[in-house]
Structure formats: C-alpha cells, structure tokens
Amino acid sequence: xxxxxxxxxxxxxxxxxxxxxxxxxxxxxxxxxxxxxxxxxxxxxxxxxxxxxxxxxxxxxxxxxxxxxxxxxxxxxxxxxxxxxxxxxxxxxxxxxxxxxxxxxxxxxxxxxxxxxxxxxxxxxxxxxxxxxxxxxxxxxxxxxxxxxxxxxxxxxxxxxxxxxxxxxxxxxxxxxxxxxxxxxxxxxxxxxxxxxxxxxxxxxxxxxxxxxxxxxxxxxxxxxxxxxxxx
Amino acid sequence: xxxxxxxxxxxxxxxxxxxxxxxxxxxxxxxxxxxxxxxxxxxxxxxxxxxxxxxxxxxxxxxxxxxxxxxxxxxxxxxxxxxxxxxxxxxxxxxxxxxxxxxxxxxxxxxxxxxxxxxxxxxxxxxxxxxxxxxxxxxxxxxxxxxxxxxxxxxxxxxxxxxxxxxxxxxxxxxxxxxxxxxxxxxxxxxxxxxxxxxxxxxxxxxxxxxxxxxxxxxxxxxxxxxxxxxxxxxxxxxxxxxxxxxxxxxxxxxxxxxx
Numbered sequence: 489x490x491x492x493x494x495x496x497x498x499x500x501x502x503x504x505x506x507x508x509x510x511x512x513x514x515x516x517x518x519x520x521x522x523x524x525x526x527x528x529x530x531x532x533x534x535x536x537x538x539x540x541x542x543x544x545x546x547x548x549x550x551x552x553x554x555x556x557x558x559x560x561x562x563x564x565x566x567x568x569x570x571x572x573x574x575x576x577x578x579x580x581x582x583x584x585x586x587x588x589x590x591x592x593x594x595x596x597x598x599x600x601x602x603x604x605x606x607x608x609x610x611x612x613x614x615x616x617x618x619x620x621x622x623x624x625x626x627x628x629x630x631x632x633x634x635x636x637x638x639x640x641x642x643x644x645x646x647x648x649x650x651x652x653x654x655x656x657x658x659x660x661x662x663x664x665x666x667x668x669x670x671x672x673x674x675x676x677x678x679x680x681x682x683x684x685x686x687x688x689x690x691x692x693x694x695x696x697x698x699x700x701x702x703x704x705x706x707x708x709x710x711x712x713x714x715x716x717x718x719x720x
Numbered sequence: 721x722x723x724x725x726x727x728x729x730x731x732x733x734x735x736x737x738x739x740x741x742x743x744x745x746x747x748x749x750x751x752x753x754x755x756x757x758x759x760x761x762x763x764x765x766x767x768x769x770x771x772x773x774x775x776x777x778x779x780x781x782x783x784x785x786x787x788x789x790x791x792x793x794x795x796x797x798x799x800x801x802x803x804x805x806x807x808x809x810x811x812x813x814x815x816x817x818x819x820x821x822x823x824x825x826x827x828x829x830x831x832x833x834x835x836x837x838x839x840x841x842x843x844x845x846x847x848x849x850x851x852x853x854x855x856x857x858x859x860x861x862x863x864x865x866x867x868x869x870x871x872x873x874x875x876x877x878x879x880x881x882x883x884x885x886x887x888x889x890x891x892x893x894x895x896x897x898x899x900x901x902x903x904x905x906x907x908x909x910x911x912x913x914x915x916x917x918x919x920x921x922x923x924x925x926x927x928x929x930x931x932x933x934x935x936x937x938x939x940x941x942x943x944x945x946x947x948x949x950x951x952x953x954x955x956x957x958x959x960x961x962x963x964x965x966x967x968x969x970x971x972x973x974x975x976x977x978x979x980x
Contacts (some may be wrong), residue, residue, distance in 0.1 A: 492978040499977065565936055570976050676959045704965030 499564050506556050506577055510584075513549040514628040517584045520546065520626060521687065522590035525617040527595055528680065529610065533602045536595035546588040550581045572704060576697045578630075583690045583697075587624070590683045590690075597676045597683075607663065607673040613681065615718045618651035619645065620691070627694040631701075639698035642691060643707075649688035656681040733758035733897060733927040734779060740794035741774050745776060748774045751793060752951045756944075761919060761928040763942035765961065767979065770948040772931050776899050779929065780816035781809040783829060797897070814841065817895035822903040823882035825874035825889075830857075830866050833874045833885055838894040852892055859925075860888035861918050880911025887918065891926075898922060900930040901949055904937065916941050939963045947971045 494500035520539050527536035540602050557578050560566060566574055623642050630639035660674040660681075734756040749771040752768040756762050764772040783789045791851060793934075795802045802812045814837075820915065825833050829869065834853040843849060845930060853870075858861040862884040867879070874885055884901060900919070904912040919941045922928055932938050940947055945962040947954045954967045966972050973979055 492973060494977050495979055496977055567935070567939070567968055568972050571964060590953050 492632070495719075499560075500683060501579045502556070502560050502564070503570065503573070503610065506553065506560065506574070508514050509553050509556065510548065510577055510580060511628070511632060512555065513581065514631070516546050516549065517587045518621070518624060518628065521589050521594075522621060523644035524591045524594040524598065525614075525621065528598045528617075529614060531598075531602050531606070531662060532654050533599045536598040536602075539595040540592050543588050543592045548583060550585045553581045554575060565610075568697070569704075571594070572701050576701045580697055583693045585667050587690045589689040590687050594683050597680050601673060601676050604673055607670060607677065607687050612652055612656050612659070613677065614647065616656065616684050619648055619652065620688050623649070623688055624694075625667065627691045627698070630698045632701050636699045636702045637666040639653070639702075640694035646688050649685055727980035730760065732756065733797070734796065734929075735794075735796040737794040737796075739769075739775070739791070739795060739843060739966075741778055742790045742792075743786070746787040748951055749778070752953045753958055754946060756872070756927060756929060758927050759923055759925065761862060761923045761930060761941055762944040762946060762947050763938035764929065764931045764948060765938050765975075766935075766948035767974070768933075769950075771951040771953075772946075772948045774805075775948065775953075776901055776929060776931050778830060779897070779899055779931065780813050780815070780817060780818055785808060785928060791829070813961040814893050814903040815895055816897040816899060817888050817893065818899045819890050819892035819903050821905055823879065823886045823906070825877070825882050825885050827873065827875055829871045830874050830877070831870040831963050834888050834892045837889060841893055849928075852894075853888075856888040857885075858882045858906055859922065860919070861914065862888055878911070880907050880914055883911070883915060884918065887915075887922075891922075895926070897927045897929065900928065902931055902933060905933060912937070913954075935963075949974065 494503070496572050520542050523539040523542070526532065527539060557574050560574055564570075624647050625655055626638060626645075627642045630636070630642065657678060660678050663670045664674045693708075699705065732755040736752055736754045738751040738753055739749065740747065740751050752775060764776060766772045772907065777783045778791050779795060779802075781791075783791055784820070786824075791803065793803075797812070797815060802806070802816075826836060830837070831853055835849050835857050836847050838852055843852075854863060854867075859865060862881060863879060865881060866872075867884075874882065877885060884904075887898075887903070903919075904915040907915065916937065920927055923943070930938075930941065932941075941960045944956065945959045945964065946956040947966075949970055955971045957963065957967070961967075962971060963975065966975065
C-alpha cells in the first residue's frame, strides 16, 4: 500500500513497530523451519535440540504482538486499511506461532529418527521441504511488499504440497508393508511430511490475509482474487 | 460526481442534483449529486471548510439567510423541488428541521421552548399544544427528566438536556427530515451517548442528516457516510464500507488520519 504517513507520528510509529515485530517473528519462524529440515537431512540431533528451545522466543513474540495490537485498537480506534492491518496481524501471529510449533514437532521426530539408522535415502521429502519453505518465504515477502499477486501465487502452490504428501505417504506404506521393523521410522517420516503439509496450509492462510489486508477482499474458502480461476 | 448507487429497497427522501453553492464569487460547493435514503442516518464528514455544513444548510434553504450566498441545482423532498418557484422557505424548514452545534434554547420555560414553533405555526388549542410538547419531549428522551418542571427556565438545564430540548423543539413541528450540525460536539461523553442513542431512535421515524467532526461518531451513528473535501463530494457509501474499505484513496487518507 502506497499510503502516506499518519499526521500523528506516534501512531505512525506504533504501526511501524507492529510491522517490524511481525517481520521479525516471520524471520524467526522461517529459521526454525529451515533448521529443523537441515537437522533432518543432516541427521543433526544437536541442531534439532536447539530448534526446540528456539520456539520459546517465538511464543514470546506472539504475546508481545498481541499486546501491541490491543493497545493500538484501544487507543487509536483504527479504521480502513489500518483496521485491516491490525486485525490481520492478530490472526497472522497465530498462524506463525503454529508454524513454529510444527517446526518443534519436526525436530522432535528428527531426534527420534536419529536413534536408528536411516530408513532410506530421502528424495521427495527434501523437495517437499523446499517447496514449503519457498511458500512460507513468498507469503512473508508478499506481506512485506503488500503484494496481493505474489500472495495469490503462494495460494496456488499449495496443491503441489498436497501432491507431495500423498506421494510420500504411499511410498512409506510400501516400506511398512515390506517389513514391520520399518514402521517406527516410517511413521515418524510420515509425521514429518504431515507437519510440512500443515505448514503449507498456514503459509496459505498468511497469503490470504495479505490479500485481505491490501484489497479488503476476503478470499478464504474460495482461493480467488477477482476474475481469476485458481483452484478446481 | 455521479449519483451514488443505493440499493433499490431503500426509498429516497432527498434527491440532490448538481447542487452548487457560491459565497459571492467563490464557489463553496462543487456540483453535488446524491440521494439520501429515507429513515436512515447519513453522516457528512470532512475537514473544516470542506463544504459539509454548506451542503447541510442548503438542504433546508438555511444558506439563503447569508446575504452573499447563491445556490444552483436541484433538491427534491419526496420529488418536490424545495428551490422551486413559489416555494416558501419557511414551509421547507418546517418539513426539514435543524439542530445546531450550540444548544440555543430561548430564555423561556421548557414548555414554551417546545411550544414556540407550534404557536407561530398557528396552533392555539391548548390541549393539542400540551400533547405535542409531551410527545416531542418524549421523542427527544427528555420527558422523564423535565415533566415535573416544565415551567422552569430552559437555561437551567444541563448542556446535554438543553441540546435534547432543542431537538424536541425541532421535532414538535413534526418535520420529516432532521438536519443536525455537530449536535454533540459541545457535550461530555455521557451526554454525547444520550444524543447518539437518540439519533438511532429517531431514525425509525425520521430521515437524519448529521454533520460531525468526530469520525468515530459518524461510524457509530450513521447508516451512510458522505465524505467531502475542498468543496467536493468525494465518496458516498454505506458507513460500513467507508470505515473498512473506502474506494477512494482520499477518503482512506482522511479517515485513517493521513492528512495534511
């Protein structure tokens, strides 16, 4: 939004602070996801442990952002694009916090997996992780740039994630059917794929919020900007 | 400015077409075309000098009381041109009443303040006057507070009560439209709440047009909002749209406080 600055500079400062805090939280969440994926691929339990500890900072950021939003709502009675920005921030932090939690879950499964020898060389999982990270990064960049077209592109990508998930699930099933000893590791890998799929959903939510923030148009459950056919 | 679209089930009370107002050689209001829906509250917002009060006053020919003021264009009340030849402005003002920013009761009794318009309107029947005074005070949510002291001087009332008395005085002559020029700007928050509740109540029977500097007040009390800037109508839409997603960037800048 090419909006001018507020006449009231203190209000302007509060909105800028909120935006900065959201960006910082987004960066931290990206870090926890890429760290957890790295820990998986490089069998690095120590990195996984650090990522689990990292989540506490993300939770604190969520609390701080909620507080700031409440104070702006109470003191400034924001309207129009400011109102959309703040209500979006309140929802955005929930999605970001959930993504952080899913990163923790991934690292927990990684530590369990590293107790045993690798089940198989990973092929689809790194690709899926890449795609999910890309979506998350694009969704946050779309937020920074207030770019609804970029956000829309993220929403379109969610379909790839779902395809990866069913592919990985089918493959792991064959491993489990071959040998019951594979079940422990296969179910953990399947959980990780599920976490990635959920992160993709949250990234989609973030992208939908960016569209709402900029255009004032709610595209949830339709996945469409005006005049475009995106899904099915 | 083209006519703002209003969904068809709402009946239009005032139809304004290319209304222009000049103060001497200076144009105070560029041609405005707008339909004001019946039994709805329309708020007029905008910075000082934007033309909103000029527009409001031209809806009941109050601008004619200013010597240098000229009005061009057409305003119709239920289809009748209020600026038409042979139309008596006094009759117009009886159908389109007005309440001002500063409460201005006459230095008379509470009863006489409300009865005044009836008496000059030629009503002499005492019981009819008494009945209409009571009804007007009731509609203005003041009856319960003053019914025991109707003969007291109106100037002894609180600011909020005085303003409601002025609203009762405007209602006594049974207008169809009520114009309000910042009716609560001189009142404390509690008295303001009373006035806002009253506006809500009045909109069941009257078409209300209110000028306010308080944007939150416009958001609270109105169904429709018109934003004026530099003598022009910029945007007219449902209040909900104006305060969540206005379509004009000028409106956005003003209501979010990004002006000047």
